[in-house]
Amino acid sequence: MGEQTKASARVAVQRDGADGGAPPVIDAAFARWLADRAGQELLRVRAAMGHADGKALKVAGDKAAHDLIRAELARWRPADAVLSEEDEHARVAWSEGDAEVVRPDRLSASRVWIVDPLDGTREFSEEGRPDWAVHVALWTADSTNQACLSAGAVAMPAQHSTLATDHPPAYPPLPLESATGGAIRIAASRTRPPAFVTALAEDLGAELVPMGSAGVKIAAVINGEADAYVHAGGQYEWDSAAPVAVALATGLHASRIDGSPLSYNRADPKLPDLVVCRKDLAPRLLAAISRHLPTE
Numbered sequence: 001m002g003e004q005t006k007a008s009a010r011v012a013v014q015r016d017g018a019d020g021g022a023p024p025v026i027d028a029a030f031a032r033w034l035a036d037r038a039g040q041e042l043l044r045v046r047a048a049m050g051h052a053d054g055k056a057l058k059v060a061g062d063k064a065a066h067d068l069i070r071a072e073l074a075r076w077r078p079a080d081a082v083l084s085e086e087d088e089h090a091r092v093a094w095s096e097g098d099a100e101v102v103r104p105d106r107l108s109a110s111r112v113w114i115v116d117p118l119d120g121t122r123e124f125s126e127e128g129r130p131d132w133a134v135h136v137a138l139w140t141a142d143s144t145n146q147a148c149l150s151a152g153a154v155a156m157p158a159q160h161s162t163l164a165t166d167h168p169p170a171y172p173p174l175p176l177e178s179a180t181g182g183a184i185r186i187a188a189s190r191t192r193p194p195a196f197v198t199a200l201a202e203d204l205g206a207e208l209v210p211m212g213s214a215g216v217k218i219a220a221v222i223n224g225e226a227d228a229y230v231h232a233g234g235q236y237e238w239d240s241a242a243p244v245a246v247a248l249a250t251g252l253h254a255s256r257i258d259g260s261p262l263s264y265n266r267a268d269p270k271l272p273d274l275v276v277c278r279k280d281l282a283p284r285l286l287a288a289i290s291r292h293l294p295t296e
């Protein structure tokens with residue numbers, strides 16, 4: 001090979017992503033690309049391992065998706081910080097004077113990728129279940145929305161669907177009965193629903209739709225398969241950042257259950273509750289939730 005040919009081969013290798021194509025430059029399209037790649041890897045792991053050992057499948061899926069996303073972010077966005085569920089110190093709340101915890105550079109960074117490599121891990125390990133997802137969000141200090149989420153992608157590989165902020169999905173027409181105060185459908189965790197959700201549904205005359213993965217539930221609201229997603233009792237920033245980015249880009253309401261704004265990339269990544277719903281439904285839903293919250 002001549003010197004010039006060798007040099008152009010080197011450039012080609014540097015430019016190409018691991019699947020043969022360079023990823024998009026625009027962050028929102030890059031988020032979609034990355035979530036899709038991790039999703040394909042998860043499908044591969046699921047097919048290769050089968051479901052005989054669910055625990056091993058969960059561990060392998062989490063690790064495969066995390067490693068892929070970490071490697072691609074290091075390669076294509078080397079200057080950005082990352083908060084991923086699978087990082088060793090991810091759940092540790094950092095505070096001034098905390099000797100044993102290294103200050104994460106994300107707290108001083110202006111761009112932070114908030115990643116859940118596999119949301120709905122339990123459902124991923126259960127044969128035939130399609131309600132699991134890959135979440136990739138970008139938090140930027142100068143973003144225009146209140147949550148500072150400037151890009152997000154939710155890949156649902158077992159449903160052959162990816163929602164992302166590069167092409168925010170259009171919201172389907174409202175069912176007449178929910179628009180006029182009739183029966184609404186509330187998506188909630190199938191394994192850890194909020195304590196008050198049954199009473200809330202009775203109060204509103206709502207149908208509860210149990211499913212796995214916060215991303216899949218928010219996607220259900222975006223797709224019009226549910227009117228709201230309500231969660232309380234525990235969660236972390238990576239569970240909601242990417243789907244909330246898409247929900248906000250679509251024009252939906254997303255907030256804490258007391259109506260206050262969601263905020264991301266804080267020292268403590270716990271974000272224990274949220275509600276995502278159509279904007280017209282938010283006042284009625286938040287008022288009903290407030291009637292069912294325990295009083296201190």
Ligand SMILES: Nc1ncnc2c1ncn2[C@@H]1O[C@H](COP(=O)(O)O)[C@@H](OP(=O)(O)O)[C@H]1O
Nearest residue numbers: 118119120121189192212213214233234235239
């Ligand atoms: N009470 C709780 N405390 C901590 N995390 C919770 C939680 N309830 C739900 N989650 C997390 O939120 C995600 C969606 O949960 P669910 O499917 O039950 O709706 C899951 O993320 P992972 O699958 O990434 O762990 C789950 O672990």
Ligand SMILES: [Mg+2]
Nearest residue numbers: 116119120239
């Ligand atoms: Mg999660």
